[in-house]
Amino acid sequence: MSYKRVGLLIGIGALSTMLVGFTNGEANNQSSYVKLNLQHGKVAVYSGRSKVGKHVKRLSLSGSKVYQTTKSMVKNNTQYVKVQMINQKKIGWIKQTAVKKLVHVTNTGQLTVLNTKKASGYLKLKGKNRKVYIDVQGPQGTVDQMTYRHVKAKTLTKSAYQVVQIDQTDFGKYYRLQKNYHDYGWVKATAFKFKTTETRIKSNISTAQLQQINKMINDNHIKGTLLITNNGIAGAQTYSYGYANFQTKTPNTADTVYPIASLQKAMTGVMIEQLIQAKKLSMQDKLSKFYPQVKYANQITIRQLLNHTSGIQMGEPVPSKSLNENEAVQWTLQHLTSTNHYSWNYTNANYTLLAGIISKVTKKSYQSNLQTRIIHPLGMKHAYNWNQLPKAHNLMSYQYMNDDYSNAKSLSINLLSSELGAGNLSMSVGDYEKFVSALQNNHLLSVSGKDELTNRNMGFEIGYGGGYYYNDDELHANGNDNRVSAFCYSSFDSQVSVVFFSNQGNYNDVKTATIQIKKMLNSSKLI
Structure with missing residues (x-):
């Protein structure tokens, strides 16, 4: 054999090794x-x-x-x-x-949802009536521990089942189902045809409705800013009433920032769930892991703090000076009472402790987490911590006492500073609607994460979980701080929403007006 032929064979062998590796x-x-x-x-x-x-x-x-x-x-x-x-x-x-x-997979082996869109319709059987799997927590492969139902495909074509969302992953298309308007799970699209029922189109707010809303607000001497929509965030309309500061004749506007009080708790809850999804925290972690000095801390879980079932009680004492984040947590630790009774009891202390836990786990301040996890991603332009309010901010609260703008009161910065994670934030109605819409549409949490956060067990008709009250078709939150009221009601599909911040008006009157406006929006549909 010639040297040339031997060299050629060696070269081919080397090349094949290089190609295969x-x-x-x-x-x-x-x-x-x-x-x-x-x-x-x-x-x-x-x-x-x-x-x-x-x-x-x-x-x-x-x-x-x-x-x-x-x-x-x-x-x-x-x-x-x-x-x-x-x-x-x-x-x-x-x-x-x-x-x-697979291309679209997280580093922990879960599929990512490539595309999500809202839907309204039902399923028709495409082929044989074979058994299909229902994935309870999300599309197959998108969470690490799945729960399944195994049902006949034809069952899902009955009128009790509605398609509310369509998701796409590397495994294909999935329909998210509700049964009698309660979450049921996801089914792969393979065996079905989707039929839309989107014949109802929600109208804009009519002139007659707006006149009715304005009369209700004026008759009750309410001042503030109202955001309403019956067509999602894209259809949001904002209306303002009266002055933010009567003395300087500064009017309330769409950009006026109000202390949102307890409406902030849902943001703290979302950040806790984000840490849980990142496996840096667990719902079952004990308070003693972070604040062992609290009595019975070894029996209090993250879940109980989120749901106000921790047995902790605390009023709203006002410190003699403004507090930084560490001082706010210490203020809470000094003034709370841990009772060892785990029935539901609402207190800011639970969420201030959760804010402290966020800081401990991430080794960053609560405010830094809020900026990077919520405010910046959602493009909020009018959201401020208590110590970052713009110089032009001069909001006052008032009472109606035979005349408007009576008994003027400036905001207590000392009180706001003590309510870390529970009410130390101010923002506009539009920015708050951005948060609610993002939460409802799974832009801040995965579907399974949102379901985990909102899992509530109070034993009441209306439950509470992670910062919001829930009933069958909506979430809501109420807040009152420095005599400024804040209310939010939003349907689960985020189409109907009312956000009302008020710096003059009886709390119960503002709440009643908010509920009446919500009912009006729910009924304003074109057939």
């Missing part, structure tokens, strides 16, 4: 997330590298799960990958052609 039978590290090309069925699996191509087992594996490959190998001109479960439970070697690489 290793020689026949050698394993090379290869980490990626994959799905099986099968839907449900048996696949050929080899338990060890030496057994590849010889001793095969046929295992039943799911085509609707995320798996991880750790190594790759070519043997007898066939490529194989070593596959394991996300929890690192080993499966074995499988032919490369039996897996498909």
Whole structure:
């Protein structure tokens, strides 16, 4: 054999090695997330590298799960990958052609939702009435621990089931279902056709309705700023009444910032859930892990703090000076009472402790977390911490006492500073609606995260969880601080929303007006 021919063969061998990356039978590290090309069925699996191509087992594996490959190998001109479960439970070697690489996966092995859109409709059966899986927490593979229902496909075509959302992942299209207007779960679109029922279009606020709203507000001598919509955030309309400061004749406007009091608690709740989703915190973590000096702290969980079932009680004492974040937490620790009774009891102390926990876990201030997690991502332009209010801000609160703008009172900065995470924030109605809409549309939390945060168990008809009260079709929050009232009511689909901040008006009158406006918006539909 000539030297040229030998050289040519060596060159070809070297080139093939370069292309494959290793020689026949050698394993090379290869980490990626994959799905099986099968839907449900048996696949050929080899338990060890030496057994590849010889001793095969046929295992039943799911085509609707995320798996991880750790190594790759070519043997007898066939490529194989070593596959394991996300929890690192080993499966074995499988032919490369039996897996498909997934692109949109988090670093913990959960699929991301590529596209979400609201829907209103129902399902029709496409083929046979076979059994289908309902994924309770989210589309298949998007959360690490799934709960399933197994039902006949035809069951989901009954009138009790409504499609409210359509999600797309690397596994395909999923319909989010409600049963009798309660969350039911997600079903893969494969077996169904979607039929829309979007024949009802919500109208804009009519002139007659606006006149009725204005009369109600003026008759009750209410001053402030009102945001209303019956067509989502895009249809929001803002109306202002009276003066923010009567002495300087500064009017209330759409951009006027008001202390939002307890409406802030939902923001603290969202940040806690974000840390839980990032596995930096757990609903079952005990308060003693962070503040062991609180009596019975080893029996109080994050969940109980969020739901006001911690057994902690505290009023609203006003400090003699303004407090920084650490001082606000210490103020709360000094003035709270821990009772060891875990029935529902509303107190700011729970959320100030949660704010302190956010700071401890992230090693950043609460305000820094609020800016990076909520305010900046949502493009809020009129949201301020108590010590960051613009110089032009001169909001006063008033009472009606036979005349408007009686008994003027400036805001107590000392009180605001003590309510860390529970009421130390001021903002406009428009910025607050941005937050509510983002929460409702899963822009701040995953669906499973939002469901976990809002899981409430008070034993009352209307539950409380993570900063909001809930009933069958809406959330709401009420706040009052420095005689400034703040109310928010929003439907679960975020189409109907009322945000009302008031610096003059009896608290109960403002609340009643807010509820009446909400009912008016719910009924304003065109057929």
